[in-house]
Amino acid sequence: QVQLVESGGGLVQAGGSLRLSCAASGSIFSFNAMGWYRQAPGKQRELVATVTSSGRSNYADSGKGRFTISRDSAKNTVYLQMSSLKPEDTAVYYCNALRSSLSYWGQGTQVTVSS
Numbered sequence: 001q002v003q004l005v006e007s008g009g010g011l012v013q014a015g016g017s018l019r020l021s022c023a024a025s026g027s028i029f030s031f032n033a034m035g036w037y038r039q040a041p042g043k044q045r046e047l048v049a050t051v052t053s054s055g056r057s058n059y060a061d062s063g064k065g066r067f068t069i070s071r072d073s074a075k076n077t078v079y080l081q082m083s084s085l086k087p088e089d090t091a092v093y094y095c096n097a098l099r100s101s102l103s104y105w106g107q108g109t110q111v112t113v114s115s
Contacts, residue, residue, distance in 0.1 A: 002026065002104040004095045009109030012085055016113070020080040022095030022106060028076050029053050031097040036069065036080045038091035038111075048093065049080060062088075085113045 003025040012018055020036065028034060035050030035058075049069040051057045057069050068081040078095065090113050095106035 002097060002099070004097055004104055004106035006093065006095045006106040006109040009093060009111045011112045011114065014085060014087055014113055014115050016085050017081070017083040018085065018111060020082070020093055020095075020109060020111070022078045022080075024076045024078070024097060026076065028071055028073060028078060028097075031099050033098045034071070034078045035096050036078075036093055037096055038089075038093045039108075040088075040091040043091075045094065050096075051078065082111075085111075087113045087115045089113050 005023045006020060008018060008020040033050050033052045036048040037045050038048050039045040047060050048063055049059045049067055051069045051071060059067060066084045071078045092108040092110050094108045097104045
C-alpha cells in the first residue's frame with residue numbers, strides 16, 4: 001500500500017514562499033515519476049510540477065521560474081519550493097506518484113495566498 005503524506009501548506013502573503021513536502025511510504029525511486037498537482041475551488045486539478053525517476057523535471061507555465069521540485073532519496077520525500085507566490089496560487093496541493101499504470105495521491109495540503 002502506497003502512502004503519500006503532504007505537509008507544509010498554510011497561509012502566506014503574496015510574494016512570500018512556502019515549501020511543500022511529500023513523504024512516500026517507500027523508495028521514491030520505485031516510482032516512474034512523482035509530482036505536484038493543485039486544485040482551486042471550482043476548477044479542475046492541474047499539473048504544477050513533476051520529476052521522473054531519472055531526475056527530469058517538468059513545470060507548468062504558471063510556476064516556471066517560481067517553483068522548484070526536488071527530492072531527497074534518503075528521506076523518501078519530494079519537495080515543492082514555491083516563491084513569489086500569488087493569490088492565484090491558492091489551491092489544495094496534491095502529491096502524486098506513478099508506478100507502471102497505477103497512480104497514487106496524497107490527501108492534499110491547503111495553500112492560501114493573501115493579497
